Amino acid sequence: MNQMSAIYVGCAGWNLPREYWPLFTGHGTHLQRYASHLSAVEINSSFYRPHRPQTYFRWTQSVPASFRFSVKVPKVITHVQRLQGCELLLDEFLAQCSALGESLGCLLVQLPPSLVYDEAIATAFFQALRQRFAGAVVLEPRHASWLSADDLLIEQKIGRVAADPSPIPGGGSPGGWSGIHYWRLHGSPRIYYSDYDPSRLQALAEHVHTSAREGIDTWCIFDNTAGGFAVGNALTLQALSASISTL
Structure with missing residues (x-):
């Protein structure tokens, strides 16, 4: 049996909407308060x-x-x-x-919707990246042509993000290398704004727990920050996942 991997x-970011302040410690920076309850954060500012x-x-x-950062690769590289x-x-x-040291958990490579998969370009890029970085890497493509890149992603140990909503067919499930699963919840149906209801979070918690039980490092990042729902959704998912672990 595989050993349970981390969840x-x-x-996306450690902003704490005022309505959630009572749930977090009252001392320290926003990041310190955020990290007192959640296990990871995605740094998006590095993109800009x-x-x-x-x-x-x-x-x-x-x-x-035990806290981990996912860092978004700069726009100048991807876009x-x-x-x-x-x-x-x-x-x-x-x-x-x-400089994050052991706290650097993952790199996120998000591609523009107009970027079509070119095997030669993609191979050269990921080889250059892998010559410099051996840690976890995930790719969020937004053009359907990248669905044919799985052989390259597996070879270079790159996971493909499970995005919601996803602009590509099948993009709502993890793909590429199976050593990491990374869900990115943008908010659906209204991207960046929509809340996720309890039934959706319960189903996601079951997927996340199954992934970790199979020995796969598992991430779930909520990017529905514009309406302030990300923190609540993340706390709920974390609690649901923990409750599954006790069954």
């Missing part, structure tokens, strides 16, 4: 601008040893360069976020 549940290594180091010093000629950019990015 990392959190949000670089952060100094000292900033990443300060963040990792603010969280428990401007479109995965081409990125070696120096990867060096710069990894030099920054590696």
Whole structure:
């Protein structure tokens, strides 16, 4: 039997809407308060601008040893360069976020909807990334052509994100390399705004728990932050998953 793997549940960013303040410790920074109850966070700000290594180091010093960060790969790599000629950019990015040390749990590569899968370009990019980074990596493609990239993703040990809603057929389930499962809940039907109802969260908790029980490192990140529902959904999912573990 596989050993139960970790389940990392959190949000895109550690903003705490005021209505959830009573649920979190009243002391410390927003990140320290957030990390007192949730086990992971996705850093999306790295997509838009670089952060100094000292900033990443300060963040990792603010969280428990078991807490993990997922870091979004910069837009200049995925959307401007479109995965081409990125070696120096990867060096710069990894030099920054590696200051997280053991708290760096995953890199998220999110692609623009217009980026069609090109095997040669994708192979060169992921080989360059893997020459520099051996940790967990997940890909969120948004063009259906990337469904034919599974052989490459398996070879390079890259998981494909299970997104909701997903713009590609079958994109709501994890794909690619089976060593990591990463759910990204954007809010449905209204992206970034919609709340997830209890029945949907219960079903998700069962999927997440099954994944971890199979020995797969499992992530679930709520990105429905615009309406303030992400924190509540993450707390509910975490509680539901824990209750399944006790059955």
